[in-house]
Amino acid sequence: MLIVExxxxxxxxxxxxxxxxxQAVVGGLIECVxxxxxxxxxxxxxxxxxxxxxxNRTLDDYDVIAGTFFVVGLTEDDFCSLxxxxxxxxxxxxxKPQLFVPYRGGLMQVPYTNPDLPNTPESIKQDFAIRHNLxxxxxxxxxxxxxxxxxxxxxxxxWEIDAPPEGIDAKTYAESLNAAMGVTKQQQTAMLYxxxxxxxxxxxxxxxxxxxGRITRxxxxxxxxxx
Numbered sequence: 001m002l003i004v005e006x007x008x009x010x011x012x013x014x015x016x017x018x019x020x021x022x023q024a025v026v027g028g029l030i031e032c033v034x035x036x037x038x039x040x041x042x043x044x045x046x047x048x049x050x051x052x053x054x055x056n057r058t059l060d061d062y063d064v065i066a067g068t069f070f071v072v073g074l075t076e077d078d079f080c081s082l083x084x085x086x087x088x089x090x091x092x093x094x095x096k097p098q099l100f101v102p103y104r105g106g107l108m109q110v111p112y113t114n115p116d117l118p119n120t121p122e123s124i125k126q127d128f129a130i131r132h133n134l135x136x137x138x139x140x141x142x143x144x145x146x147x148x149x150x151x152x153x154x155x156x157x158x159w160e161i162d163a164p165p166e167g168i169d170a171k172t173y174a175e176s177l178n179a180a181m182g183v184t185k186q187q188q189t190a191m192l193y194x195x196x197x198x199x200x201x202x203x204x205x206x207x208x209x210x211x212x213g214r215i216t217r218x219x220x221x222x223x224x225x226x227x
Contacts (some may be wrong), residue, residue: 001013001071001082006053006097007054009120026044026069028046028067031044031046033059042065042069042070042071054067064107096111097181098112116182131153137153137181139151139178141170142170146169153191185212186213188213190209
């Protein structure tokens with residue numbers, strides 16, 4: 001089967017063929033969903049949303065699945081192993097974890113990758129290296145403005161996210177959203193730098209940024225007469 005957990009890449013697994021083992025994977029009573037014309041289905045927690053489990057992945061025409069689920073093969077009257085072709089198909093379908101952010105009265109689905117997650121493909125690590133170890137997406141906040149921006153690497157402009165929840169300032173809200181995606185404060189500042197100063201400048205003038213996301217500059221030595 002293919003197990004899909006919130007905030008993780010899908011992973012292949014084998015479990016005992018029993019209701020108890022299936023319930024253990026999803027953390028409760030199981031529900032079967034049949035969204036495809038294929039000998040495969042999704043098995044998820046029947047009360048995932050009622051129990052407040054973290055939102056996991058969207059499923060076309062089915063809403064959002066909460067909590068861990070798995071994809072398994074089907075026979076006429078039982079579950080069975082997925083074929084190799086099915087594994088690759090559904091692994092690609094659910095590959096990117098998704099963050100769900102309140103947006104214009106609904107939820108914005110933000111797919112992302114994180115090179116520090118277990119079983120990260122080498123291609124993902126290479127993509128990050130090409131972007132100077134920066135994510136494809138980051139939430140950013142500018143001092144003096146009470147809104148959060150969703151910034152995409154290399155792109156001009158941004159998506160303005162709804163106001164932060166009551167009692168939380170925009171900077172803290174942006175940092176909490178980024179933390180869920182594995183984006184550090186250093187990366188957040190670099191993404192804002194690229195948006196405001198120019199993405200091309202990152203290629204030859206990457207700023208020095210400390211762990212708190214503050215841009216640091218070397219202090220000039222006035223006694224140094226070299227020019």
